[in-house]
Structures are given as C-alpha cells and as structure tokens.
Amino acid sequence: MATLTIVPSKLLCRLAHIPLLLLLVTAGADAATLTLPAAIAAALRTQPQICQSAHDASASRDLSRAAHAATLPQISLAAGSIWSESRAGQPLFVSANGPREVIGQLRVSFPLYDPQLSALAQVARDQSVVAQWQYQATRLNVVATVVNDYYRLATLLTQERIWNSTFSTAEKLFRDTRRAYRAGAVSRLDLVQTELLRNKARTGLQQSAAEVRAAMQVMNLQMGLPRRSVWELPKVSDSIQPLPAFHALAAQAETAQPLLQVVKRQIDVAQAQVDVQRGATLPTVRAYGAYGVDTATVPHGNDLGWQGALNLSIPIFGFGAHGQQIAAAQEQVAALRSAREALILQIRSRIAQDYGAARAARKTLANTRRAAQEAERVYVMTREGYFAGAINALNLAQAESSWVRARLELASAAVAVRLTRIQLDLDTGRYPTGPTGISPISCP
CATH class of the missing domain: 2.20.200 (Outer membrane efflux proteins (OEP))
Known part of the structure; x- marks a missing residue:
C-alpha cells in the first residue's frame, strides 16, 4: 500500500530565479505582495523532492521504453x-x-x-504510470506544506497589524493621560494603568513581529528564496462560501487523489506480475x-x-516452482486490493474529519465576528466614558483587552475558514490554485 510514501552552472541556477521573482513580485509602493498561487509555483519550481520524484518518473519511463523495445x-x-x-x-x-x-x-x-516477455513489458508500463502518480503525490504534499505555512504567515501578519494599531492607540492614550495627570485631572492610578496598557501592547507587538520574521524565513525557504526576503500578503477574506456535498468530495477523491491512483496502478503491476509467472509456463x-x-x-x-x-x-516440468510463484503473485494482487479499500476508508475518514472542521470554522467565524463587533462597541463607549471622567483606567484596560482578543480571534477564525476549505481540496487531490493536471517541471 502506498503511504502518505545538461548540469547547469551556478550562474544559470541564479538566472533561473529571475522569472520566479518576477512572478512573485507585484509592484507596490513599499513592499512586494506574495499570493498563494505564486508561493505554490515557487515551491514547485525549487523543492528538491519534486525534482527527485520527477527524475524517478523519467527513469521509469525510460525503463518502460526499454522493456517494449525487447519485444x-x-x-x-x-x-x-x-x-x-x-x-x-x-x-x-x-x-x-x-x-x-x-x-x-x-x-x-x-x-x-513470448508471453513472459510481453508481460514484462506490461509491468514496466504500469510501473511507469505508478511513478507518474507518485510524482503527483509528492507535488500535492509540497502544496499542502506551503498552504499551511502561507496561512500561518497570514495569521501572524494580521496579528502584527492588530498589535501595531493597539500600540499606537495605547501610546496616544498614555500621552493624553499624562498631560491630564500633570494638569491634576486624573489620578496617578490612571496614569500607571494607561502606561501598563502601552507596555502590554508594545510587548505584544514585539512578540508578534518576532513570530512574523520566523514564519517569513520558513516561507522563503519553502520557495527557495533569500531567507531575509520580506513580503506583504493580501488580506484574507472573511466571507463564508457554501461547502460542496460530502459525497461529491468522496467521489472526487476516488478519481483525483494521487495516493489512490498509486495503489490502483500498483494493482495493475501486480496483475502483470501474475502474467509474467504464467508466461514462464507457456x-x-x-x-x-x-x-x-x-x-x-x-x-x-x-x-x-x-x-x-x-x-x-x-517448458514441461519445473517441480512446482512456477505454480508457487503464480500463487504468490495472486496473493499480492489480493493484498493490494485490500490495501486500496483501506486507503479509501482512511481518505473518507479524513474528508469527514476536515468537513466537520470546515463547518465548525464557519460557525466560529460568525460567532467571533459578532463578538468583535460587540467588543469594539464596548471599547468605544468605555473610552468615551474614560475621557469624560465617568470610568477609570482599569475599566478601559479590561475593555481594550477584550477588544484586542476579539480581533485576534477574528483574524484566526477567518484564516481557519480558508484553510479548512483548502484542506478539503487537498484531501480530494485538487490543487487550491488550479486543476490537478499540471505538467512536470524540468529539473536540472
């Protein structure tokens, strides 16, 4: 059963990244914008495991041609x-x-x-098809990794923007409170409390910025780009789109999931091996x-x-050797068929799990959106009451903390909706940026 298992000079290798960089960069005033399709395309061009799988598939095609030539x-x-x-x-x-x-x-x-020679040629052809689907499975695994890293970076960038906005607001609040304190309009407790708000916002911003830098470096490594490259990501939409029916996803997986296709073609190889053993008796x-x-x-x-x-x-008599080899090859076919059924069950279970996660993410987004709106209203009213002298800084700190937490949860919920939907596509063998039938990339 399958498991979720010319040499260019240095100058040419560097020049090969030029069209890649042009693909990634969208002209902007301050920073380049990295989209998910561009990140996936970059990773598929540079990941060494992609090239390894492509070379394996190419070698298998050559062996298939050689086996056909023998006939x-x-x-x-x-x-x-x-x-x-x-x-x-x-x-x-x-x-x-x-x-x-x-x-x-x-x-x-x-x-x-020569039945055995013809069967050997068929084995080589089927093995070539297996290698092609293994190549597609490798690409899909790379895409899944890039998607997770991309949306993690998107989440952290959104959190950094929230903390930056919170820090700017807290800094201004502290300065206003300090002027009011010097004028005798507020107590020292209010001054200390607003200073704590500012310091907390600064700490959150610094921690978020450090996490963004680390996630950015991981993203650059995935794309084969300089580690310190800096990107801006488009805003993640928080719209909620309807989910396809579960049975449609299961049917799609059986036709497009590379892992299932690998096992299916391995069954063909095993059946051809039965014909090879039978051919030895003819x-x-x-x-x-x-x-x-x-x-x-x-x-x-x-x-x-x-x-x-x-x-x-x-051939007249071989003391049962060929009969035993035929029986063993037939048992291998039966084992692979059972493995395929087990893999189908595993994939359907994974789709069911991710389908439930996608539905839950949509409900979470709707709830966090309402909570963020309510937290913003409470914060605005509390802030107005604070400047009017009706509410102390402790109440303002509590309201601001609730608003910041609600915005962070909303950002994470919006990303979760997108990520769980894309995960369903990956479960069924679909690419989040286009069809599955992508032509192999030439590797050095």
Whole structure:
C-alpha cells in the first residue's frame, strides 16, 4: 500500500530565479505582495523532492521504453574466425565445420510468441504510470506544506497589524493621560494603568513581529528564496462560501487523489506480475534470420547467403516452482486490493474529519465576528466614558483587552475558514490554485 510514501552552472541556477521573482513580485509602493498561487509555483519550481520524484518518473519511463523495445526485432552483427584442432584433416569437435571457420553475418531475431516477455513489458508500463502518480503525490504534499505555512504567515501578519494599531492607540492614550495627570485631572492610578496598557501592547507587538520574521524565513525557504526576503500578503477574506456535498468530495477523491491512483496502478503491476509467472509456463517461438558468410574455407564473394531458423521452446516440468510463484503473485494482487479499500476508508475518514472542521470554522467565524463587533462597541463607549471622567483606567484596560482578543480571534477564525476549505481540496487531490493536471517541471 502506498503511504502518505545538461548540469547547469551556478550562474544559470541564479538566472533561473529571475522569472520566479518576477512572478512573485507585484509592484507596490513599499513592499512586494506574495499570493498563494505564486508561493505554490515557487515551491514547485525549487523543492528538491519534486525534482527527485520527477527524475524517478523519467527513469521509469525510460525503463518502460526499454522493456517494449525487447519485444521488437533485435539486430546484431557477428564476425569472427574460429580455429579447431584436427587430426588427419578432421576437426576434433563435432560442432566444428573444419579446422578453421570464418563467420561474418548480420543477424535478426524476432520473438513471434513470448508471453513472459510481453508481460514484462506490461509491468514496466504500469510501473511507469505508478511513478507518474507518485510524482503527483509528492507535488500535492509540497502544496499542502506551503498552504499551511502561507496561512500561518497570514495569521501572524494580521496579528502584527492588530498589535501595531493597539500600540499606537495605547501610546496616544498614555500621552493624553499624562498631560491630564500633570494638569491634576486624573489620578496617578490612571496614569500607571494607561502606561501598563502601552507596555502590554508594545510587548505584544514585539512578540508578534518576532513570530512574523520566523514564519517569513520558513516561507522563503519553502520557495527557495533569500531567507531575509520580506513580503506583504493580501488580506484574507472573511466571507463564508457554501461547502460542496460530502459525497461529491468522496467521489472526487476516488478519481483525483494521487495516493489512490498509486495503489490502483500498483494493482495493475501486480496483475502483470501474475502474467509474467504464467508466461514462464507457456511455449515461446522465436524466428531467426542471418545474411552473410559462415564457411570452413577461405570466404569468397559468392559465399554470401541467407540463413533462417524457427525455434520452439516448451517448458514441461519445473517441480512446482512456477505454480508457487503464480500463487504468490495472486496473493499480492489480493493484498493490494485490500490495501486500496483501506486507503479509501482512511481518505473518507479524513474528508469527514476536515468537513466537520470546515463547518465548525464557519460557525466560529460568525460567532467571533459578532463578538468583535460587540467588543469594539464596548471599547468605544468605555473610552468615551474614560475621557469624560465617568470610568477609570482599569475599566478601559479590561475593555481594550477584550477588544484586542476579539480581533485576534477574528483574524484566526477567518484564516481557519480558508484553510479548512483548502484542506478539503487537498484531501480530494485538487490543487487550491488550479486543476490537478499540471505538467512536470524540468529539473536540472
């Protein structure tokens, strides 16, 4: 069962990143914008495991062509001179034509009927298809990793913006409170409390900025770009789109999920292996033809001629070896079929789990959106009451903390909605940025 299992110079390698950078960068006033499709495209171009899988698939295609070529006529050239010991003018070896034999022939052999050879060619073709689907599975795994890292970065950038806005507001509140304190309008407790608000916001901003830098470096490593590259990400939409039906997702997975296709093609390989073992028990017929000279005398031009032969080989008895090999190959087919059913169950279970997570994320987003609106209203009213002298700074600190927490939860909930929806696409074998049928990338 499958498991979720020319050499360019340095200058050319550097130049190869130029179109990639042009793809990633969207012109802006201050910073470049990184979109999810651009991040995925960059990772698929630079991830070494993608190239490794592509080379494996290419090697498998070459082996398939070689196996097919073995079923076609084979042309060879034979040339040589053989000396044999003789007594009284007669060679000692019965197979020898004379004291000296001269051979110079162009030979052709053709398998007229060879079931085992044909079955081996089919095995190679099926193995090539398996390698192609394994290549697609590797790409999908890379995409899944990039998606998770991208939305983690998006979440952290949103949190950094929230903390930056909170710090700016807290800084202004502290300055206003300090002026009021110097004028005797507020108590020292209010001044200390607003200073604590500012310090808390600064700490949150610093921590968020550090997390953003770390996530940005991970994202750059995924894309094969300089570690200190800085990006802006588009705002994550908090709209809620309807989910497709569960049975539609399950059907899509059975046709597009690379892991299922790998197991399906492995069953074909195992079935072809059964035919290989059966072919060993069947007759083979080969035709041979040759043109040239094969003589025991000094060759002359008129010695050139044609030779032909037809060879029949029939296996009679092998002490049960072939029968046991056929039985073992059939058991392997049965095992792979059971593995495919188990994998289908596993994928459907994963889809069901992620489907429930997607529905929960939508409900969470709706609830956090209402909570954020209410927290903002409470904060605005509390802030107005504070400046009017009706509410102390402790109440303002509590209201601001609730508002900040609500905005952070809203940002995380919006990302969760997008991420859980994309995870369903990945479960079914679909790319979040386009169709699954992406042509292989040329690797050095």
